[in-house]
Amino acid sequence: MQRRVKRIVLDVLKLREPPLTEFASTLCSLPNIEGVKISLIEIDQNTESVKVTIEGNGINLEDVKKLMKNHGAVIHSVDEVVVQKIP
Amino acid sequence: MESLSKIINRIKLYIEVTHIGDIARRYFVKNGMDGSMTVLGIILGSWVAKVEDPYVIVMAGFGACLAMGISGLFGAYITEKAERKRIIKDLEESILSDLDGSLQQNASEFVPTLTALVDGLSPSLTATISLIPFLISMVGLLSIWDSYVISTILTFATLFALGLYLGHVARERMWIYGLQMIAAGAVITLIVYALGGF
Numbered sequence: 001m002q003r004r005v006k007r008i009v010l011d012v013l014k015l016r017e018p019p020l021t022e023f024a025s026t027l028c029s030l031p032n033i034e035g036v037k038i039s040l041i042e043i044d045q046n047t048e049s050v051k052v053t054i055e056g057n058g059i060n061l062e063d064v065k066k067l068m069k070n071h072g073a074v075i076h077s078v079d080e081v082v083v084q085k086i087p
Numbered sequence: 088m089e090s091l092s093k094i095i096n097r098i099k100l101y102i103e104v105t106h107i108g109d110i111a112r113r114y115f116v117k118n119g120m121d122g123s124m125t126v127l128g129i130i131l132g133s134w135v136a137k138v139e140d141p142y143v144i145v146m147a148g149f150g151a152c153l154a155m156g157i158s159g160l161f162g163a164y165i166t167e168k169a170e171r172k173r174i175i176k177d178l179e180e181s182i183l184s185d186l187d188g189s190l191q192q193n194a195s196e197f198v199p200t201l202t203a204l205v206d207g208l209s210p211s212l213t214a215t216i217s218l219i220p221f222l223i224s225m226v227g228l229l230s231i232w233d234s235y236v237i238s239t240i241l242t243f244a245t246l247f248a249l250g251l252y253l254g255h256v257a258r259e260r261m262w263i264y265g266l267q268m269i270a271a272g273a274v275i276t277l278i279v280y281a282l283g284g285f
Contacts, residue, residue: 013182015191017104046181072191074184 002086004058009080012052014073016043020050023071030067032058051079098201101194105171107201112256114206116249118159120268122210123249125151126217127242127275134235135283141224141231148221152214160207167202171195213249217242239276246272 014023020038027036033056042049054064065075102108126148133144175195179186186192219241220234229237250268254261 015178015182017106018100018190022100022103044181046178069184070189072178072182072186072189074182 003083004086005061005081006057006059006084007053007055007080007082008059008061008064008078010052010054010064011041011076011079012050012068012073013076014048014050014068014071016046016048018071020048023073026071027052027054027064027067030060030063032056032060049076098197100190101197102201104190104194105198107198110167111202111205114159114163114202115209116253118155118206119209119213119249120246120271122152122155122213123217123242123245124272124275125155125210126214127239127272128279130217130235130238130242131276131279132283134239135279139231141221141234145218145221145225148214148218152211155210155214156207159210160203163206164199164203167199171198213245216245243269243272 018026020040024036024038027033033054035055037053037055039051039053040048041051061078068075102111129147129151130144133147138144172195175186175192178191217238220229220237221231223229224231224234246268247265250265251261253268254264257264
């Protein structure tokens with residue numbers, strides 16, 4: 001029986017560029033990701049703390065981490081994970 | 088190989104991420120003005136000295152704008168590279184992580200080339216506009232004295248256009264900026280004629 005990650009919520013520190021819309025669109029371009037929601041928590045001179053909610057069907061966290069790093073963002077913590085059994 | 092539209096989108100993203108548009112705009116106008124003013128000085132100096140060979144003016148003009156272009160190319164590249172390295176280090180400290188291979192890093196490597204091209208090509212572009220009448224004169228289609236007049240008018244028109252652009256950037260009355268640029272050219276004209284004992 002397969003298990004697939006359906007949803008993850010991440011606490012992320014990112015640079016102010018690229019802007020949130022660009023960042024969210026890039027995340028959404030990853031395979032198996034159906035939707036991305038980003039909420040701004042705190043803003044600094046160079047950085048933004050954001051809560052990133054990713055929904056999909058078989059989200060690969062390593063791909064997400066890699067893409068975030070390529071866009072000047074680091075994951076502080078994984079705050080929530082939803083995994084579903086696929087019969 | 089990336090398609091042209093992908094390359095253009097990537098360049099747009101790099102410009103957005105690094106905010107280089109403002110800096111490139113300044114480089115363009117400042118060095119464009121430098122190019123026009125330098126060639127104006129050469130043209131007026133040659134006019135006062137009654138130089139009758141357009142080849143002399145063309146070579147002096149292109150020589151000067153080539154020197155400005157090369158100086159701008161290397162100067163802007165090295166300066167911008169140093170600035171970008173500093174910015175990347177500041178950003179790395181902000182997120183306590185390295186940015187190797189990131190969008191920011193790639194953009195910072197591209198940006199010095201873009202600014203160098205703008206800085207290097209803008210004086211060449213404006214200087215070439217001023218030298219066109221002398222190029223026509225070289226092939227015998229225009230007298231040298233007509234070339235002096237047309238070239239001076241073209242140079243002032245270029246300065247005025249740069250001023251208009253600045254006025255557009257400032258979102259103020261464009262013609263005021265245009266007149267200010269013309270005033271700068273007029274100062275050079277007066278000084279050169281005074282030196283020539285006109």
